[in-house]
Amino acid sequence: MFALVDANSFYCSAEQVFRPDWRGKPIIVLSNNDGCIVAANRQAKEAGIQKFLPYFQVKELCARRGVIVCSSNYELYADLSSKMMNIIGRYAPEQHVYSIDESFLSFKNTYPAIKCLHSQGQLIRRAVWKEARLAVCVGIGETLTLAKIANHAAKKIEGYDGVCFISNEQERVSILQRIPVGDVWGIGRRISKKLEVMNIRTALQLASMPPALARKQFSIEIERTVRELNGQPCKVWDEVRADKKQIFSTRSVGERITDYESLLQALSKHVGIAAAKARKQGSNCKTMLLFASSSPHDERPVSYKAIVHFPYPTNCTLTLTKGMSDAALRLFRENVRYYRIGVGLIDLLSEKFNQFDLFNKPTSNPALMSTLDLINHRYGNDTVFLAAQGIEHKWAMRRDLLTPQYTTKWRCVPQIKC
16 A cells, blocks of 8 residues: 655645744745746635736735735745655655655555554644644555545545545545546646547546557556556556656846856856756766746847767766856857846766766766765755855845745744743
8 A cells, every 4th residue: 555645735834834823824835036826725726816827917816815925935845845754754664755745655564553544644644734734635545646546535525634545446436536537647738638539537437448558549657557546556666756867957037147257157056956956866967058048028039058068977066067167158148138047957877877988087076076965955055055156146036025944044943932
């Protein structure tokens, strides 16, 4: 048996942890530079606020309906996520953190130590609320896909009270026939439209599809999904999230960039972010893409790109930054007000199969990079960084509605007055 523990509207819930007076009130969280709505709790949706809309379009509506608006407080979310995952991990022998607010658990060979999985799910839910003040839902099933389905039911279907355990065939059929096929894990919008043309509109109808036909019409992944919906385990931790083939770090800036030095700093910042992601998944980069552009809403929008090839695959921030510095001049133009900057590592190779070059000496420093990542993981992002990033980032993203970083900055630690 597997369980999926998922936080409810995580970004919004995290904002309420240190603001009890916000609980039960409509809250939305905005994207970088306070652009679009990336999270909205149930109360906000009931007030007519939809996710992914530009904030300026609903700003007046939010004011009329008393919606609390927050900038993305990534530091707070990451810290609370880590705390939540540590709590969840105590209740099963195996854990796989799937995303910032989702974690899979395996209950294999836990009976009779854990006699009732439904009670275990309720215990997890109570513990996370008691220790982290985050509301979660727990879905339990024979496969990872059924656990995901059960989690969806725990959130959306009345009567489950936050915990759903698909323990028998009757329960499985009852839940699958109430879930649209587009809500099944791994079924995207394009595939769901094609399935609807085939008159497959519910998860139960998808489960009734012959696996061989699913493979022929779509792919082996859809065949695995069909089998998993029928209780046949086909997916494992390593296959749940494969390594990325490309890694990008891109962002619009809070204040337009007009000088070369600021452009260099912004690109250096993104190189550091992308390099850290590559090291985390154990990948080296052979080719790097740099790009910078003005706003698409400008009268004459422009965009520039540069490709950097490395003689030896690397994930070293120093090496990647040097390659960026040599190519950045190709992106800069006078009188261009740059709005969006980005870096892409587009030719990734696994560290396990690193091919050495007879004529080029490796310039990477794995020990230094490991130390860099360890310090930044322990004390927060950019505790240690390359001087090329600069100190004062006038171009940094705008977060005008940012709440205090209660758990990562001393000056933001909540004060208790007795």
